[in-house]
Amino acid sequence: MIEVKNLHKGFNGEKILKGITTSFERGKTNLIIGTSGSGKTVFLKCLLGLFTPEEGSICYDGKTYSDLGSKEQRDLREQMGMVFQGSALFDSMTVEENVMFPLMMFSKQSKSEMLDRVHQVIDRVHLENANKKLPSEISGGMQKRVAIARAIVTRPKYLFCDEPNSGLDPRTAIVIDNLIKEITEENDITTVINTHDMNSVMEIGEKIIFLQKGHLEWEGNKDQIFLTDNKAVTDFVYSSNLFKKVRDAQIKGL
Numbered sequence: 001m002i003e004v005k006n007l008h009k010g011f012n013g014e015k016i017l018k019g020i021t022t023s024f025e026r027g028k029t030n031l032i033i034g035t036s037g038s039g040k041t042v043f044l045k046c047l048l049g050l051f052t053p054e055e056g057s058i059c060y061d062g063k064t065y066s067d068l069g070s071k072e073q074r075d076l077r078e079q080m081g082m083v084f085q086g087s088a089l090f091d092s093m094t095v096e097e098n099v100m101f102p103l104m105m106f107s108k109q110s111k112s113e114m115l116d117r118v119h120q121v122i123d124r125v126h127l128e129n130a131n132k133k134l135p136s137e138i139s140g141g142m143q144k145r146v147a148i149a150r151a152i153v154t155r156p157k158y159l160f161c162d163e164p165n166s167g168l169d170p171r172t173a174i175v176i177d178n179l180i181k182e183i184t185e186e187n188d189i190t191t192v193i194n195t196h197d198m199n200s201v202m203e204i205g206e207k208i209i210f211l212q213k214g215h216l217e218w219e220g221n222k223d224q225i226f227l228t229d230n231k232a233v234t235d236f237v238y239s240s241n242l243f244k245k246v247r248d249a250q251i252k253g254l
């Protein structure tokens, strides 16, 4: 579980995050949504320990990051996995080498133990026939699977995903969402996903926080989001004509 209290972060005198308090449960897919520029990526980078907040605290299963020494902070960061926007795979490395990379950096296992683990996660994301391929030889959806495999190969307690669906067709996007949700449940990971995608909200939004100009404007789950009358949230949810039409059809009883 991650507990965030009164988090403030700014740059050059401009306040970006303005006192965010929330929590993310273990074994659940937690989503951060909000309009462009609302501070979602800055928040995710604070959770990853990449940005130091000016005020407030982030507590990971009882350990408050700012209270830890540099070695303990490093140990904690090694318990975090990250799926970057656009996958961020190494072009010149095969699928297997990409997935192996974090183990080479952080693990003291033997090569054969590492390879066993790499094959285990590659199988888990259903890429068993792509081990020796380069990223350029596989589809965008498969590249996301590699990125997920690489993020979980070190058995992280915390998984952060920045727009894991970007660039995918709607059907593949849902498959990737559900893969992240299944892996989160199976491994009891605290997963936090930054997304713009209303399909993701409907599919895997077990907890959703809505940021607006650096404030936490609303929080709830995928059912509650359709019941709220918070205008900022409804403007976001119904910005798509599809959702507007579904809502109008429901109101008319169609």
Ligand SMILES: Nc1ncnc2c1ncn2[C@@H]1O[C@H](COP(=O)(O)OP(=O)(O)OP(=O)(O)O)[C@@H](O)[C@H]1O
Binding pocket: 011, 016, 034, 035, 036, 037, 038, 039, 040, 041, 042, 043
């Ligand atoms: N390293 C930085 N230095 C200065 N300003 C920054 C930095 N990172 C982000 N910002 C500013 O913080 C604000 C929020 O940016 P952020 O990337 O968190 O928004 P976002 O909600 O993720 O937007 P989007 O959905 O478009 O990715 C923006 O005004 C941005 O310019």
